[in-house]
Amino acid sequence: SEHLLFGFEPFGEHAVNASWVAVQELEKLGLGQNVDLHVSEVPVEYQAVQNLLPSLWKQYHPQLVVHVGVSGMATTVTLEKCGHNHGYSRLDNCNFYPGSECCMDGGPECIHSVIDMDAICKRVNSSGLGVTLSVSKDAGRYLCEYTYYTSLYLGKGRSAFVHVPPLGKPYSAEELAQALRAVILEMLELMEHNTEKQLCQHGQ
Template identity: 30%
Template sequence: MPTKILLTGFEPFGGQSINPSWQAVQLAAAELTDAGYVVHTLELPCVFGQSAGVLSSALNEERPDLVLCVGQAGGRGRLSLERVAINIDDARIPDNAGNSPVDSAVVDGGPAAYFSSLPIKASLLELRRIGIPAEVSQSAGTYVCNHVFYALMQELQYGVHRGAKGGFVHIPFSPEQVPDSSVASMETTTAASALAAIVRVSVATGGDIAMAAGATH
């Protein structure tokens, strides 16, 4: 049976008219489908709670073997392979429904954190090999991206999806979001190529590799 893949991105938020995470997911899905992979895509609402519920429904319907959730991290200059999801919602800005949770658990009684089950180091090595700026990130923040990341890993740990691989990636702004080049950006096509590469590595890799990619602060 072919590996079933679920890719998710987000709707626009924070006053933006686009979200490159969803654009990149669609492009990556097309590339992977052309290469023979079975890929489903999902646009998530940028809303605490609702986003996790929509993701859970898709997991139950599609039963994927591999899940890669993608979000936008404006200001970052590299694609970020997220290592850790933490059990906290702490909103600096309201979500798209006006919710601003502060110091709330993503899952009441859940563990403090989960690690990604994707081969993030092997993926980083491949992205460097093909010339795409990337890094391992130690924090997915405390906004809806982390909320979804944590909810995903909770589902993969305790739900009917045990054994599936999953994780989260942040991509920078797209150039059209920063026409004055005041902050870093990445072409959406480049981000899409990176997502496709991460999927290929994740499908082909049983475990991860030992490789320094930590942070001093």
Template identity: 30%
Template sequence: MKTVLLMGFEPFDQEPVNPSWEAARQLDGFKIDQDVMVVARELPCAFATAGERMLQLIDELRPAMVIATGLAPGRSEISMERVAININDARIPDNLGEQPVDTPVVDGGPAAYFSTLPIKAMVKAVREAGIAASVSQTAGTFVCNQVFYRLQHALVGSAVRSGFIHVPGESLMPLSRLVDGLRVAVSVAWNTSVDAVEVGGQVS
């Protein structure tokens, strides 16, 4: 059985829940097809531990694909992230009280990495399912971007495709619709080898 590792974050910024994890965990055990299954795991919202936990999970599970998800407060669409940048610039402290400003994610690493997921095909399919979605050109500079960058850095040159999805808060998208949208996005990510070209990008 091949594994698609789907990760979400614990709550942060004094919020009681994080919809990225609430949605991801509902897909734990979902079979994309007969020999591919989603395994969902939670990440800490902390610069010092999130990346290390992610790398441990990759080493433990040896996934065939990795998708991280995180909350983007204020966004109303499921956002397929295009690019991770090599900078930490936290507007608020993380869950361990750390607030790095203008520090690299990886010393000496490239300025950015692109997602290796078929992000436009994913957006197209989620929209066709009646759920709001877009391509996003910025994953921010908080822990989500750090995890996205470290994920791409760890898997560069490998056969394992990977990327990041930002999700709306529950006030802007009910959890049931978010789960449905993620299910579609993950399935299309696995089953699509060449990305679509007809969906334009959108900064969100």
């Protein structure tokens, strides 16, 4: 099964985007033999996201899509639980924002990931990794959340979003990559476990 992993290009004060650097580091580490990982850099542009994501979901039929973004306010690696449809009025790298200020006309106001972020957070925090994780319900109403909502919508919840702090505040690219690796492996295990659980229930 395919898995897609996305980081974002530089924007605003982020001349280097920690999310893309961490994703590239993770690609070097790998997720093990049986995980087919596709890595891609996402433009910080609403229209580019609108064009890119549906074609990628169609092309790969991924089991899971993980987006990684940088947040100047984050001091922990932050797992985002959900994406919201409205409130996108901040200009992107092309000085554009959607006229409707929303992702999907007629889409639900909020879509939650099928992944239990609290469970992932607990597991990775207790694994002695040395990187602190937290959980959030507000991904910031900018391109990070716009992208997350779009993926949640297209993938019926089979998406995750991880916010990372800027490089060196406090974590290095290697530390962020190790944390992402741990998070994604936990997510895949959780999804596999849930699929087995569903199959067992069907079998009854």
